[in-house]
Amino acid sequence: xxxxxxxxxxxxxxxxxxxxxxxxxxxxxxxxxxxxxxxxxxxxxxxxxxxxxxxxxxxxxxxxxxxxxxxxxxxxxxxxxxxxxxxxxxxxxxxxxxxxxxxxxxxxxxxxxxxxxxxxxxxxxxxxxxxxxxxxxxxxxxxxxxxxxxxxxxxxxxxxxxxxxxxxxxxxxxxxxxxxxxxxxxxxxxxxxxxxxxxxxxxxxxxxxxxxxxxxxxxxxxxxxxxxxxxxxxxxxxxxxxxxxxxxxxxxxxxxxxxxxxxxxxxxxxxxxxxxxxxxxxxxxxxxxxxxxxxxxxxxxxxxxxxxxxxxxxxxxxxxxxxxxxxxxxxxxxxxxxxxxxxxxxxxxxxxxxxxxxxxxxxxxxxxxxxxxxxxxxxxxxxxxxxxxxxxxxxxxxxxxxxxxxxxxxxxxxxxxxxxxxxxxxxxxxxxxxxxxxxxxxxxxxxxxxx
DNA sequence: TTGAGTAAACATT
DNA sequence: AATGTTTACTCAA
Numbered sequence: 001x002x003x004x005x006x007x008x009x010x011x012x013x014x015x016x017x018x019x020x021x022x023x024x025x026x027x028x029x030x031x032x033x034x035x036x037x038x039x040x041x042x043x044x045x046x047x048x049x050x051x052x053x054x055x056x057x058x059x060x061x062x063x064x065x066x067x068x069x070x071x072x073x074x075x076x077x078x079x080x081x082x083x084x085x086x087x088x089x090x091x092x093x094x095x096x097x098x099x100x101x102x103x104x105x106x107x108x109x110x111x112x113x114x115x116x117x118x119x120x121x122x123x124x125x126x127x128x129x130x131x132x133x134x135x136x137x138x139x140x141x142x143x144x145x146x147x148x149x150x151x152x153x154x155x156x157x158x159x160x161x162x163x164x165x166x167x168x169x170x171x172x173x174x175x176x177x178x179x180x181x182x183x184x185x186x187x188x189x190x191x192x193x194x195x196x197x198x199x200x201x202x203x204x205x206x207x208x209x210x211x212x213x214x215x216x217x218x219x220x221x222x223x224x225x226x227x228x229x230x231x232x233x234x235x236x237x238x239x240x241x242x243x244x245x246x247x248x249x250x251x252x253x254x255x256x257x258x259x260x261x262x263x264x265x266x267x268x269x270x271x272x273x274x275x276x277x278x279x280x281x282x283x284x285x286x287x288x289x290x291x292x293x294x295x296x297x298x299x300x301x302x303x304x305x306x307x308x309x310x311x312x313x314x315x316x317x318x319x320x321x322x323x324x325x326x327x328x329x330x331x332x333x334x335x336x337x338x339x340x341x342x343x344x345x346x347x348x349x350x351x352x353x354x355x356x357x358x359x360x361x362x363x364x365x366x367x368x369x370x371x372x373x374x375x376x377x378x379x380x381x382x383x384x385x386x387x388x389x390x391x392x393x394x395x396x397x398x399x400x401x402x403x404x405x406x407x408x409x410x411x412x413x414x415x416x417x418x419x420x421x422x423x424x425x426x427x428x429x430x431x432x433x434x435x436x437x438x439x440x441x442x443x444x445x446x447x448x449x450x451x
Numbered sequence: 452t453t454g455a456g457t458a459a460a461c462a463t464t
Numbered sequence: 465a466a467t468g469t470t471t472a473c474t475c476a477a
Binding site for chain 2: 093094097098101102119120
């Protein structure tokens with residue numbers, strides 16, 4: 001719930017669990033808060049009952065507020081006396097597994113793609129606070145058979161081999177027949193793009209926007225980072241970072257679409273954000289908390305709404321890729337905004353989102369709270385108001401003021417398209433909204449909502 | 452019954 | 465092999 005909620009934050013904080021051999025005989029099943037900070041514990045001999053938020057701490061301790069799994073491990077070993085001697089593969093399996101498990105499980109943590117380094121993803125704290133509990137990831141809750149099947153991974157049944165072998169759908173997902181075949185799958189059906197989309201989109205990381213704005217770019221050498229940040233800052237205020245790769249761009253896009261409200265609003269506020277974040281990490285934190293604090297809902301998501309300006313149809317058919325990547329992409333990354341844009345937009349990502357219902361629609365502003373974490377239909381709710389003008393405004397900089405006419409042809413994919421894009425946004429939203437309004441139920445978004 | 456924690460299967464990189 | 469995700473299970477509240 002309330003993201004900022006102390007409680008949830010605290011609870012979510014528990015990401016590290018001790019491995020079996022480590023667990024004290026009487027180790028409480030659940031931790032009690034607050035606990036002495038393990039790292040402060042002077043007696044390694046006395047294993048921390050449970051690391052309250054070690055993972056969180058680890059991440060927070062990072063200047064960039066993000067760490068890779070390996071770094072988290074490292075942090076543990078280095079910082080927590082108990083783990084000092086548990087860094088080897090033998091004794092670390094358990095707790096590492098737990099860490100991974102928790103990172104994945106708790107909405108408190110969000111994963112940010114880290115491609116540039118070819119390394120594992122960054123793990124960050126969910127600016128919204130996430131949930132301490134299991135992430136409200138798509139669940140079987142309202143899952144019907146089909147979705148279950150779809151969702152079911154082709155994973156071999158475990159202890160019940162007797163179960164249905166492999167749902168036909170599974171096969172389907174693996175071998176898309178048509179261009180859209182893959183979309184039929186739910187997040188569960190993992191195929192590259194989809195998986196990508198989903199993982200990024202996972203409710204857990206409901207604040208994709210934040211993620212995005214926070215800078216998806218992988219950690220790099222300071223110098224590099226600085227350079228990039230500088231550039232990003234100057235180039236675009238709201239583009240938290242420049243996606244180094246297409247893939248990342250994908251995620252970015254995804255994030256935008258999905259969390260559009262946020263992203264948008266982040267845009268509006270981002271300008272401010274970026275201003276303060278050009279330097280380094282520090283600000284990020286601030287930004288994230290304040291910006292996304294649902295409580296402060298003031299960020300009227302209203303403004304944000306369009307992110308995915310494209311109507312379904314447009315998305316599916318358009319050969320003039322309207323850069324839903326929106327502003328972000330458009331102005332941020334020249335590289336991305338080009339070919340990749342096309343690819344991204346016209347291709348799977350956007351559509352898959354549609355299919356899953358994940359994207360396109362911004363969350364309603366009013367519910368940043370608990371429900372906000374859920375990729376439920378609420379996301380589909382039409383943005384209260386659109387920011388056609390506001391959009392530009394929020395984006396607000398010269399760059400955005402599109403050239404009077406982005407006359408077709410060889411325009412640079414970047415800025416020029418924006419104009420058209422914006423236009424499209426408006427009507428598309430209408431389309432989308434109306435679609436939802438009248439045919440809403442018919443739509444099968446396949447996303448598994450909520451709590 | 453539920454949530455937390457652990458183990459492990461499976462998938463992906 | 466490292467990462468990530470998900471499911472199954474156990475146990476305490």
